[in-house]
Amino acid sequence: MLELAQYALVAAVIFTVLAFVTEILMVTGRASATSDVRSRQKNRLSFYANAFVGIAILLLTFYLIVRLINTGHGPFANQHEFSVSFSWGILIALVFFANRYRLHVLSLVVLPVVILMLAYSTQLDTEIKPLVPALQNNLLLTFHVGFAVLAYGAACVSFGAAVLYLIQPYLNLKHGPRPEVLDEVGYRAAAVTFPLLTIMIILGSVWANTAWGRYWGWDPKETAAFVTWLIYGAFLHARVVRDWRGTKAAWLLVIGFAAVLFAYFGNHFFGGLHSYA
Numbered sequence: 001m002l003e004l005a006q007y008a009l010v011a012a013v014i015f016t017v018l019a020f021v022t023e024i025l026m027v028t029g030r031a032s033a034t035s036d037v038r039s040r041q042k043n044r045l046s047f048y049a050n051a052f053v054g055i056a057i058l059l060l061t062f063y064l065i066v067r068l069i070n071t072g073h074g075p076f077a078n079q080h081e082f083s084v085s086f087s088w089g090i091l092i093a094l095v096f097f098a099n100r101y102r103l104h105v106l107s108l109v110v111l112p113v114v115i116l117m118l119a120y121s122t123q124l125d126t127e128i129k130p131l132v133p134a135l136q137n138n139l140l141l142t143f144h145v146g147f148a149v150l151a152y153g154a155a156c157v158s159f160g161a162a163v164l165y166l167i168q169p170y171l172n173l174k175h176g177p178r179p180e181v182l183d184e185v186g187y188r189a190a191a192v193t194f195p196l197l198t199i200m201i202i203l204g205s206v207w208a209n210t211a212w213g214r215y216w217g218w219d220p221k222e223t224a225a226f227v228t229w230l231i232y233g234a235f236l237h238a239r240v241v242r243d244w245r246g247t248k249a250a251w252l253l254v255i256g257f258a259a260v261l262f263a264y265f266g267n268h269f270f271g272g273l274h275s276y277a
Helices: 002-027 035-071 079-100 104-122 138-170 179-212 220-242 246-265
Strands: none
Touching (some): 002 104, 035 079, 035 104, 079 138, 079 179, 104 138, 138 246, 179 220, 220 246
């Protein structure tokens, strides 16, 4: 079953790439086509793109369930498992926001992140090993990292909306999304990210007390997570209190997602108690 799951992971990468290529074809459709022909082409390509993303989600779900069954705990115990889970969370967030706001162009920024994350996961050690002592709490492991997966997925969507907002003036998209819509989606996704990060940090502190006898120790990963939380909190404060919109807000969301990536990868450079992950 584990071998079959590995094939499913590779297939998920392929279908994600196919979805990305299909989205590019949608954006670069023939300008010379009539309105009716262009509409039919767009609907057909949109169907295929959604189908490819849906298949990728199913394949990743299957992979994660197989890991869960074989390990007896949530598939979040090492960098490989979390990379796959991170990709799954991003795709779930993408599907939700893209369909809710009819903004499938988000895929042009979000899907490359998923492709890189999945490609990275395939280069890591996939062997199932016993949990290190600090992780031997299945309930807190599942909930703490599970909320992180959902938070990071929403953060990636807000990043995608922000990037599109910033580069849209330089793109020749006759039927591209309105800047106000991109700005709103970036805000809505960040509004989902912040409370999820809050729960993640609270659960993490409870877990830290169980594992290491203290709630907070300014470990590099803890510090990075806290800084990330501050950035998204600052964004929401600036949005609600000072009505920050447009370019300033978009850059803050880009910085926020950069902080997410730093929190994710930083422990490999700075060590600390989270270096096992």
